[in-house]
Amino acid sequence: MAKKIETIGVLTSGGDAPGMNAAIRAVVRTALHYGMKVKGIMRGYSGLLDEEFIDMNARSVADIINRGGTILYTARCMEMVTEEGQRQAAEICKKHGIDGVVVIGGDGSFKGAGKLSKLGINTIGVPGTIDLDIACTEYTIGFDTAVNTAIDAIDKVRDTSTSHERCSIIEVMGRHAGYIALWSGIATGSDAILIPEHYDGNEQEIVNHIIASRKRGKKHFIIINAEGIGHSSSMAKRIEAATGIETRATILGYMQRGGSPSCKDRFYASIMGSKAVDLLAEGKSNRLVAYRNGEFCDFDIEEALRMKKDIPAYQLELSAKLTR
Ligand SMILES: Nc1ncnc2c1ncn2[C@@H]1O[C@H](COP(=O)(O)OP(=O)(O)O)[C@@H](O)[C@H]1O
Numbered sequence: 001m002a003k004k005i006e007t008i009g010v011l012t013s014g015g016d017a018p019g020m021n022a023a024i025r026a027v028v029r030t031a032l033h034y035g036m037k038v039k040g041i042m043r044g045y046s047g048l049l050d051e052e053f054i055d056m057n058a059r060s061v062a063d064i065i066n067r068g069g070t071i072l073y074t075a076r077c078m079e080m081v082t083e084e085g086q087r088q089a090a091e092i093c094k095k096h097g098i099d100g101v102v103v104i105g106g107d108g109s110f111k112g113a114g115k116l117s118k119l120g121i122n123t124i125g126v127p128g129t130i131d132l133d134i135a136c137t138e139y140t141i142g143f144d145t146a147v148n149t150a151i152d153a154i155d156k157v158r159d160t161s162t163s164h165e166r167c168s169i170i171e172v173m174g175r176h177a178g179y180i181a182l183w184s185g186i187a188t189g190s191d192a193i194l195i196p197e198h199y200d201g202n203e204q205e206i207v208n209h210i211i212a213s214r215k216r217g218k219k220h221f222i223i224i225n226a227e228g229i230g231h232s233s234s235m236a237k238r239i240e241a242a243t244g245i246e247t248r249a250t251i252l253g254y255m256q257r258g259g260s261p262s263c264k265d266r267f268y269a270s271i272m273g274s275k276a277v278d279l280l281a282e283g284k285s286n287r288l289v290a291y292r293n294g295e296f297c298d299f300d301i302e303e304a305l306r307m308k309k310d311i312p313a314y315q316l317e318l319s320a321k322l323t324r
């Protein structure tokens, strides 16, 4: 029979994402419901290796569900990528009586979670990243808020672009993935959406489109460029030179990671955080909580990390049809 889990740790790792606090709250309160003790591990794997722990109770997570960021702070910790770091992390968990850990983060964080699991610490991952770039799940905590922040900002840039009859290139985050670009581009009716998974670098096509549209009387142009393509400022200079239309680049940057989480991010993060603790209570380890085909489910971490996903073909075609 699986060993009864008495004490769990919870940490947030990698880029922060709105809704992480809702997930932490759900982890703590669900664990208390099972009679488990909870230690908050500060600053991701860095805090684990530095033994920065706080005892958490129901009050520790009061008044946080509406707050962006993460009350546990987060970090990118290179030491955890080494075998020695991983061995130390597992030893520290054992020393502090931590039988299970919930890791809220992205793909990098799950590699660390998989390693901890192999070293005897029951570990469950919860997908927290604005990038939506975890293949096994159709939802990641923070994406919904991030795209809503992005469309709000894009709508504002559009106002000034229209007034000045300019072209605007707006760069959105997403690392190597184009989900934020695709969603925010379609949702703002942008004129071109450049996605790293499919962009062929054909700027001439964009230039031709702008020139033809201007001839038809179109005043402003909005191009959404994904971070994975980047170089928005130099792109703006080339497009201005080729079209004769004033072109400006706006890089939205970290504002996309902040702000009060949307209802969807609060609700789904609450379910996922709670489900992670259910899995620990069942004696499970090395699992990743996911949302797929309308249901919350879980995957083996290594299997999940091997999975690939791409922008759905219909959505890609839609972005081409609607930006013509
Ligand atoms: N191969 C790995 N093995 C163990 N830990 C890793 C590995 N890759 C990343 N990590 C840990 O996860 C942290 C977060 O990963 P990162 O890729 O920066 O963000 P995210 O988890 O949001 O994708 C890293 O700083 C490191 O501590």
Ligand SMILES: O=P(O)(O)OC[C@H]1O[C@](O)(COP(=O)(O)O)[C@@H](O)[C@@H]1O
Residues within 6 Å of the ligand: 014, 015, 016, 105, 106, 107, 128, 129, 130, 131, 173, 174, 175, 176, 227, 257
């Ligand atoms: O905070 P940093 O180190 O500048 O990282 C920026 C990256 O973090 C993100 O905002 C979120 O990515 P992760 O969730 O994988 O950490 C990416 O969109 C971006 O490429």
Ligand SMILES: [Mg+2]
Residues within 6 Å of the ligand: 014, 106, 107, 108, 129, 131, 133, 175
């Ligand atoms: Mg990532």
